[in-house]
Amino acid sequence: MFTFKKITSPYFIFRHLLKWTLWIVPLAVVIGSVIALFLWLLDWATKFRFLHPWILFLLPFSGVLIYFLYKLSGKNASAGNNLIIDEIHEPGGGVPLRMAPLVLLTTIITHLFGGSAGREGTAVQIGGSFAGLLAKKAKFNEEDISVILTAGIAAGFGAVFGTPLTGAVFAMEVLAIGQVKYNALLPCLMASIIADVTCAAWGIHHTQYRIANLPEAHKIPFFKVDILLIIKVIIAGIAFGLASRLFATLTEQVKHLGFKLIKTAWLVPVAGGILIIALTYLLGTRDYLGIGIVSDHPNGVSLVAAFHAGGATNWSWFWKILFTAVTLGTGFKGGEVTPLFFIGATLGNIIAVLFGVPVDLLAGLGFIAVFAGATNTPLACTLMGVELFGGGNLLYYAIACFTAYYFSGKSGIYSSQRKAVFKAGVEA
Structure with a gap:
């Protein structure tokens, strides 16, 4: 027996896809663009340090600068990736927009003066920060907040490493050990791909690695x-x-x-x-x-x-x-x-x-x-x-x-x- 729910389900599927496409595309373009800026600055900082090795002696002072930047304006942004994961599980306080510029600036400072660190945390926080802003402005419910924040992680990760499929799966898998929730599958995949394409469109190239075929x-x-x-x-x-x-x-x-x-x-x-x-x-x-x-x-x-x-x-x-x-x-x-x-x-x-x-x-x-x-x-x-x-x-x-x-x-x-x-x- 056909029910109204069965008849209209394709409509709801289409509406669901359209809704997330309209939200994800501009979000991913913004995240991909900011990641491109971040990677360009990171490359500049690394080359500058190579040319001026004496700058390592300023590393302790740069640490003080980072500390007070977060002390004065960071507030809960200092929790970083863990704050975003917590918000996905239990939406409440939100992910502050200040997280993005703060982590971008302080990561560049760390690399410029010789600290040993990476870039994934910065990319994830940039993605989560802009996704949190969108969720706040659009007044999303708790379920949609979780989805958009997860998509923000996917966009940041996919763009910073040039691995869009990995970015989508990572965003869903990292939330809980031994469990992958697929409620954000399509938003994550869209966000990761679009952010990666956007980052590449700005002329950012990722390091190429190669494993030869086994003899x-x-x-x-x-x-x-x-x-x-x-x-x-x-x-x-x-x-x-x-x-x-x-x-x-x-x-x-x-x-x-x-x-x-x-x-x-x-x-x-x-x-x-x-x-x-x-x-x-x-x-x-x-x-x-x-x-x-x-x-x-x-x-x-x-x-x-x-x-x-x-x-x-x-x-x-x-x-x-x-x-x-x-x-x-x-x-x-x-x-x-x-x-x-x-x-x-x-x-x-x-x-x-x-x-x-x-x-x-x-x-x-x-x-x-x-x-x-x-x-x-x-x-x-x-x-x-x-x-x-x-x-x-x-x-x-x-x-x-x-x-x-x-x-x-x-x-x-x-x-x-x-x-x-x-x-x-x-x-x-």
Whole structure:
């Protein structure tokens, strides 16, 4: 028997799509444009630091500036990504517009003076900030607020990395461990694609990474994969998961100890800046400063270099963990994801040499798997592997990301993530 609901359901579907298209398109264009500005400024800051290495000595003072910028005008914006995740779960106080310019400015300051940080956190906060403004002006209900904020995350993430499909899935997967809610599926996909296209239209180009096809020596007749290689990838995945756990734990411990040992809050970033300077001169290299995608000298350790033999030292991954934990744990601003890429790629580089596996393959797997473990988003990171490196090694992407996810512990870098499903072997 046909009901009125059945007859009119296509109409409601069309109205739903039209509604979100009309809201998402202008929002994504704005977010993509601001992300383009952010990436241009970030590139400028990195090049300026390369040309003027003395600027590192001003890092402690820049930390004080960041502290007072947030102290005077930041208010709840200092909660960053966690504030947006909380608002998606329980809409209430809103995401302030001031979050966008504050995090953009302070992230550029962090990179300009040599702090080790990334860009994902900034992009997500820019997306969430503009989405929050739209939700407020349009007077959305709680359900629509959750959807538009999730789409804002997708737009920021997709544009900053040039991975629109990953951005859409990441925005939905990052909200709760072990659960992906599809109520925002189409808005997220639209937002991520449009923001990425907009960012590219401004002339912004993303770094290209490549994993070569596996040589025939790694193929077994009648099998699509190499069983021995799978075993090696699983072992590497365990190492990637433990590295992501170490990163999350150390960052949290630095933050806790810093404010416990130093009673004057604005002195915490001063101490962090001094420690970064000391570590830099102790190690005799500047490779662990800044975003780390490229080095300021030909033989330096960097994210790009990690895809080639000899592109990392045995402890490059650990030093990047330490530099980034000190930077973010003492109050400097920026994201965690690009440092996680660096950590995973350099760790994969070393493991590849030990296991006799192609360096570019293990570097690529570490790139996405450490990120998967730290953010509890194995599905999004598997898709990121396809978008960045091609789909030829999809099975290995999934094995590395899923294994890292299980061995990364019960939490991650986002304290506001809900725990919908607990990992096997992890207590509630």
